[in-house]
Amino acid sequence: MTPSTELQRPVIKTSLPGPKSLEIINADAQYVTPSYPRPDYKLVADHASGVWITDPDGNVFLDCNAGVAVCSTGHCHPEVVAAIQKQVSELIHLCGTDFYYRHMPELGKKLNEICPIEGPTKTHFANSGAEAIETALKLAMYHTKRQKFISFFGSFHGRTLGALSLTSSKKAQRLGFLRQALDVVHIPYPNKFRHFVTDQPVDEATITRDCINWIEKKLFQTTTPPEEVAGIVLEVVQGEGGYIPAPKAFVKELRRICDEHGIMLIIDEVQSGMGRTGKMFALDHHEGVKADIMCLAKGLGSGMPIGACVARADIMDWHKGAHASTFGGNPVALTAALKTIELLEGGLVDNSRDVGAYLEAGLNKLKDKYDCIGDVRGLGMMLGVEFVRLDGSIAPELRDIVEMACFNRGLIILGCGSNSIRFSPPLILAKEHVDVALEIFDEAIAASI
Numbered sequence: 001m002t003p004s005t006e007l008q009r010p011v012i013k014t015s016l017p018g019p020k021s022l023e024i025i026n027a028d029a030q031y032v033t034p035s036y037p038r039p040d041y042k043l044v045a046d047h048a049s050g051v052w053i054t055d056p057d058g059n060v061f062l063d064c065n066a067g068v069a070v071c072s073t074g075h076c077h078p079e080v081v082a083a084i085q086k087q088v089s090e091l092i093h094l095c096g097t098d099f100y101y102r103h104m105p106e107l108g109k110k111l112n113e114i115c116p117i118e119g120p121t122k123t124h125f126a127n128s129g130a131e132a133i134e135t136a137l138k139l140a141m142y143h144t145k146r147q148k149f150i151s152f153f154g155s156f157h158g159r160t161l162g163a164l165s166l167t168s169s170k171k172a173q174r175l176g177f178l179r180q181a182l183d184v185v186h187i188p189y190p191n192k193f194r195h196f197v198t199d200q201p202v203d204e205a206t207i208t209r210d211c212i213n214w215i216e217k218k219l220f221q222t223t224t225p226p227e228e229v230a231g232i233v234l235e236v237v238q239g240e241g242g243y244i245p246a247p248k249a250f251v252k253e254l255r256r257i258c259d260e261h262g263i264m265l266i267i268d269e270v271q272s273g274m275g276r277t278g279k280m281f282a283l284d285h286h287e288g289v290k291a292d293i294m295c296l297a298k299g300l301g302s303g304m305p306i307g308a309c310v311a312r313a314d315i316m317d318w319h320k321g322a323h324a325s326t327f328g329g330n331p332v333a334l335t336a337a338l339k340t341i342e343l344l345e346g347g348l349v350d351n352s353r354d355v356g357a358y359l360e361a362g363l364n365k366l367k368d369k370y371d372c373i374g375d376v377r378g379l380g381m382m383l384g385v386e387f388v389r390l391d392g393s394i395a396p397e398l399r400d401i402v403e404m405a406c407f408n409r410g411l412i413i414l415g416c417g418s419n420s421i422r423f424s425p426p427l428i429l430a431k432e433h434v435d436v437a438l439e440i441f442d443e444a445i446a447a448s449i
């Protein structure tokens with residue numbers, strides 16, 4: 001399953017960033033927007049294969065981030081590359097919003113088969129996660145004839161103005177943009193490691209009850225009458241907010257609330273979907289709970305830009321011309337997605353579950369070893385490690401130092417939330433890679449405290 005590779009360990013042979021990388025970083029500073037949220041360390045990619053990234057100076061890094069949970073099948077998986085190359089030689093673009101080609105119904109049919117949505121589905125194709133979210137918001141407003149949305153603190157749904165109205169994981173994402181475009185109210189996310197009032201760990205039943213009460217006993221009784229709510233937008237595992245899974249009882253309760261009030265349950269699986277959690281979708285861990293609308297992107301195309309909004313067919317009842325996009329559903333991106341799903345179903349989802357459990361066990365050993373690790377959590381290959389001070393308060397500076405120490409040793413990981421590190425490797429990661437990653441992570445923490 002893992003593409004064969006001779007290389008067993010990262011190779012760092014220059015100071016980082018090396019001289020050729022620095023040239024690119026300097027040119028970037030001159031010509032590219034400064035708004036990108038890049039981390040303190042500076043990785044420049046020249047080429048990549050499987051779980052290995054090579055920079056222009058010949059340094060080789062072990063990738064436990066997958067281009068922020070995108071390269072699900074690993075970098076340049078040979079079967080994905082071959083499928084893309086064949087498609088590029090046959091049809092690059094035609095504009096599926098005005099004309100037809102086989103790839104749209106093929107992928108729509110496949111998504112209908114695999115998405116945890118009750119009954120038949122239809123799909124609107126987009127180019128990114130934010131666009132898939134925009135589609136979901138417009139669709140929910142159109143279908144319910146309502147305008148309000150409920151989102152969660154810590155959530156990330158994208159940076160276009162509609163999606164940004166939902167997003168609340170960092171101040172920097174909002175600062176300077178003044179009012180939000182949509183009528184969105186934010187509520188606490190059920191993080192059992194940090195209760196939203198006490199900042200202390202609590203059991204799942206308590207955090208579930210407190211968050212649900214907030215909706216039913218506060219919001220619905222005051223600012224946000226349920227009959228005016230078009231949708232509740234949930235990341236089943238909060239991604240940018242810190243890789244925090246929602247308790248099963250909470251997700252079930254949200255479904256009940258949506259059913260009682262005719263509210264759309266919009267599940268954002270942009271980061272958690274496509275095998276990342278050890279099942280095809282994070283919602284698949286919640287037996288019996290189905291979404292009304294789902295948003296996908298990132299891992300769907302193994303790196304090709306694609307987003308999808310999948311909805312119950314009876315909800316996707318909007319008129320001709322209501323929503324479309326020139327590039328959305330481009331045949332090359334759709335080909336990559338079809339091949340990606342084939343590979344996921346052919347073993348990579350299982351690998352995510354099994355090797356993810358192995359990685360989680362190793363991270364938990366490090367939690368026992370180091371007081372500065374407060375929590376290890378997640379599902380499959382979507383694992384978060386939270387760094388804390390001795391009194392349990394958050395340790396963002398230490399997290400950043402560890403991140404840099406990993407980079408200097410050739411391990412690519414990325415922060416999430418205020419004080420966590422995420423492991424979101426390509427789903428082809430093997431146990432031998434995990435051993436190397438854990439050894440480097442261990443060394444990096446030891447050198448940072």
Ligand SMILES: Cc1ncc(COP(=O)(O)O)c(C=O)c1O
Nearest residue numbers: 128129130156157158239270271
């Ligand atoms: C859960 C979630 N939703 C939406 C988005 C936005 O996706 P994109 O950056 O492709 O617009 C992201 C991106 O990180 C995400 O993690």
